[in-house]
Amino acid sequence: MWWRRTLPAVVALLGVTGLGLITVGLTADPARPPRPPAHAPTRTHPAPDLPPMPRAAPVRVRIPAIDVRAEIVPVGADAAGVLEVPPLDRPRLAGWYRHGVSPGETGNAVLVGHVDSPAGPAVFFDLGHLRAGQEIEVTRADAQVTTFTVDDVRAYPKDRFPTALVYGPADVAALRLITCGGRFDAATGNYVDNIVVFATRTA
Amino acid sequence: MKVSTALCSAALGVGLGTLLLPGAALADTTVSPATTPVGGTVVLTATTCNPKSGDALFRVTGPNRDQNVRSTTAAAGGGLSAELFTAGFTLGTYTVAATCGDGSSAGSATFTVTPIGGAPAGSGGDSRDTGALAAGGTLLGTALAGAVVLFRRRRPASAVA
Missing domain, CATH: 1.20.5 (Single alpha-helices involved in coiled-coils or other helix-helix interfaces)
Incomplete structure (x- = not known):
């Protein structure tokens, strides 16, 4: 047969x-995260006239467009002045830069999250897929929910990080989300870029 | 009451000034740059102080800090300047209030001390492709099962022959 x-x-x-x-x-x-273009951000959404909120730590962030729902912990910086990120063994957590303003206050509030961890994609893996007009919802410790609309998403080499645009003062309530991106340098164990999402409070 | 009235009129004055003279240098005290990574140097300038009446004094207040810095040089555009080195500063926003050598107030400004560089927010991911591992395992398992079937069928056949 x-x-x-x-x-x-x-x-x-x-x-x-x-x-x-x-x-x-x-x-x-x-798997490699998405890589947005690298040039200066533009504000595409004029900030509506909203009364600024008092300071209250953010506790949760929701980004429906990329299916993110994450708890938030406060983070600072280490002795060398480098921004802390949530521990790698809790890759689904986002961090709030506690030396800056809180989301909803006038100024730039900063949230940071891992792009990946040894267990695979992490909380901000798809950050580079965000597009202008998409929304980010932040729930605060005072139970208020504030909504930001994405203005722009950019990639920057870590040695040319836009410090003033991320941490500097602002005349409206704005939000900056940071994660890693670009090429992964296996020699140093780091990504060469940071992805930054620029958003303005709209509700 | 007197204090609050003065405050209100001062605020109104600044508002009107901004309205009438867009872009004009109204600030009597400036900090440049207004944002610095920790360890960077900022230049404090009291633009209206007259160097002839003595050094200006900058009072720097912020998280865990209240320090006085004396002016060291005459600023190029007028007034008095001092350099402030931010190594060891707690991150956050600081207020600089200047007083001229004659004791008059020269206004105030803020600057922000930020983390250095970007964020180390990734590990490079998992260097194993679980999809390929599962598919490979399934195929290998099927092959082994097939080999067992073949082996069993052949033995009785060869015994007969």
Whole structure:
């Protein structure tokens, strides 16, 4: 019968393909996050005339467009002055830069989150997919919910980080989301870029 | 009452000034740059102080800090300047209030000390592709099962022959 001759060949092919896929699986490059363009941001949404909110720590952030729902913990900076991020073993948490304003106060509030962790994509993996006009909802410790609308999404090399645009003063209530992006430098264990989302409070 | 009236009229004056003279340098005290990564240097300038009446004094207040800085140089555009080195500063926003050598107030300004550079917010991800691993495992398993079937069928056949 014909299958008596072909079956060993089929079995051998399955075995070799299976071994090959396992090899690929063990050595594959991990999924890479999206990479937005790199130039200066523009405010596309004029800030409506909203009364500024008092200071209250943010507790949750929701970004429906990229399916993000995350708890927020306060973060500062380490002794070298580098921004802290939530621990890598809790990659679904976002951090709020507590030395800046809180979301809803006049000024730039800053949230930071991991793009990935050893367990795979993390809370802000899809940040680079955000587009102008999409909304970010922040729930605060005083139970108030404030909504920001994305103005722009940009990538910056870490050594040319737009410090003033992210942490500097602002005359409206604004929000900046930060994560990593661009090429992953295996030698240093770091991404070469930061992705920054610029948003303005609209509700 | 007197204080609050003075405050209101002063605020109104600034508002009108902004309205009438857009872009004019109204600030008597300036900080440049207004934002610095911690460890950076900012230049404090009291633009209206006359160097002839003595050094200006800048009072820098903010998170965990209340310090006086004396002017060291005459500013190029007029007034008196001092450099402030922000190493060891707690991150946050600081207020600088200047007093001229003659004791008159020279206004105030703010600056922000920020983290350095970007955020280390990624690990490079998981270097294993679980999809390929699962598919490979399934194929290999099928191949082994097939090999077992073949082996069992052949043995009785060869025994008969």
